[in-house]
Amino acid sequence: MTEAKEVIIYTDGACSGNPGPGGYAAILRHKNHEKVVTGGYRNTTNNRMELLAAIKALETLKEPCKVTLYSDSKYLVDAMTLGWARRWQANNWMRNKRDRALNPDLWERLLELTRKHNVSFIWTRGHNNDEYNERCDKLAVEASRQPGLPPDIRK
Numbered sequence: 001m002t003e004a005k006e007v008i009i010y011t012d013g014a015c016s017g018n019p020g021p022g023g024y025a026a027i028l029r030h031k032n033h034e035k036v037v038t039g040g041y042r043n044t045t046n047n048r049m050e051l052l053a054a055i056k057a058l059e060t061l062k063e064p065c066k067v068t069l070y071s072d073s074k075y076l077v078d079a080m081t082l083g084w085a086r087r088w089q090a091n092n093w094m095r096n097k098r099d100r101a102l103n104p105d106l107w108e109r110l111l112e113l114t115r116k117h118n119v120s121f122i123w124t125r126g127h128n129n130d131e132y133n134e135r136c137d138k139l140a141v142e143a144s145r146q147p148g149l150p151p152d153i154r155k
């Protein structure tokens with residue numbers, strides 16, 4: 001049996017207004033190869049773009065991989081590393097007895113992808129001269145400014 005490929009992913013989301021037009025970006029690195037994934041939506045939120053950056057990056061992988069995913073989103077990283085997202089899912093997308101968890105459609109997709117891939121989520125400080133975080137930020141902002149962005153259909 002061969003070992004899983006090791007992939008490093010950097011992600012970021014951007015939104016002009018919250019909600020407003022938004023974009024996401026991911027840079028995937030494996031050995032000497034690099035792939036960039038970007039996209040955007042017309043009326044969305046920053047948190048949805050942060051989640052979509054991770055989802056779209058993981059969906060790009062063609063086989064199960066060992067992934068180190070860097071994000072400047074505490075929402076994403078804490079929900080995954082502290083077990084919040086799995087707890088929300090187990091509680092029918094309730095954060096507590098009163099409050100619904102936001103973005104359950106995206107959390108479902110992300111949790112499913114983490115069953116396929118071995119993903120370590122690492123928080124990195126945004127706008128702190130990290131080359132890949134800065135590139136992702138620029139790409140996400142550019143994606144949010146594209147003409148004709150589709151609507152963000154929430155389920």
